[in-house]
Amino acid sequence: MTDKDSFEVSVKEAARDDAGRGIARLSIEVMRALSLVSGDVIEIVGKRKAAAIVWPGFAQDTGQHILRIDGTVRANAGTGVDERVRIRKVEVGIAKKVVIQPTQPIRLVGGEQYLSRVLRGRPVMEGQTVRVDVIGNPLTLVIAKVTPKGIAVVTEETEIELKETPYREEEGKKKVVSDVHYEDIGGLTRELEMVREMIELPLRHPELFERLGIEPPKGVLLYGPPGTGKTLIAKAVANEVDAHFVTLSGPEIMSKY
Numbered sequence: 001m002t003d004k005d006s007f008e009v010s011v012k013e014a015a016r017d018d019a020g021r022g023i024a025r026l027s028i029e030v031m032r033a034l035s036l037v038s039g040d041v042i043e044i045v046g047k048r049k050a051a052a053i054v055w056p057g058f059a060q061d062t063g064q065h066i067l068r069i070d071g072t073v074r075a076n077a078g079t080g081v082d083e084r085v086r087i088r089k090v091e092v093g094i095a096k097k098v099v100i101q102p103t104q105p106i107r108l109v110g111g112e113q114y115l116s117r118v119l120r121g122r123p124v125m126e127g128q129t130v131r132v133d134v135i136g137n138p139l140t141l142v143i144a145k146v147t148p149k150g151i152a153v154v155t156e157e158t159e160i161e162l163k164e165t166p167y168r169e170e171e172g173k174k175k176v177v178s179d180v181h182y183e184d185i186g187g188l189t190r191e192l193e194m195v196r197e198m199i200e201l202p203l204r205h206p207e208l209f210e211r212l213g214i215e216p217p218k219g220v221l222l223y224g225p226p227g228t229g230k231t232l233i234a235k236a237v238a239n240e241v242d243a244h245f246v247t248l249s250g251p252e253i254m255s256k257y
Helices: 028-033 071-077 111-119 189-204 206-212 230-240 250-254
Strands: 006-013 023-026 041-045 049-056 066-069 084-090 097-102 129-134 137-147 159-162
Touching: 006 028, 023 028, 028 049, 041 071, 049 071, 066 071, 071 129, 071 230, 111 129, 111 159, 189 206, 189 230
Parallel strands: 006 066, 023 049, 097 159
Antiparallel strands: 006 084, 023 066, 041 049, 041 084, 097 137, 129 137
């Protein structure tokens, strides 16, 4: 990959309406630099590689070298918000067969037909995760195998095989992501920015704090009425930094058992 074939951009959050659709929004300037048009497929290279469909960016993104992708695509590419990745245009073929596995035991009646419709037109590659809505609930699935190998687009001719056995992390090359991302949290923009600054930044870039001689926060207290999104924020931040998340309720702390 040469510099002429690729472009370095800064990762930003996707709009809520774009979450789960496998799209990447780019400014017109970046699209022109890579000779991209809407509907083209790009490869995103972070710590890992991911694929997404190109859509034009928003008006406020004009003139900026930014890439708006949702949490699932960010996790697939091994990157996070405000980190830098390289993107390039790729020519893709048609997927003949795609094998999909859930992250937890499920049984979906008509699941293969449903997934064929949902994933139609989307680029897939082995090891990546996709998120679909089933009766209003998000479900994370893993692309276990793609024939032919590499990035391929799902069409109505693509054979979809949905296995009931859960995908095991040791079978793949990366961690299976959870169902909660920043795009799932609405109306808490300021709170998210503060939590990200106090938690995500020290975890992602501890060398900055060491260089400046600053002690990062050892804990953060989120308080508010039930149902306002405290746990959701914690899960989203943990997911973005690949941290293990443990939930403890009040009764569990007080109980001697």
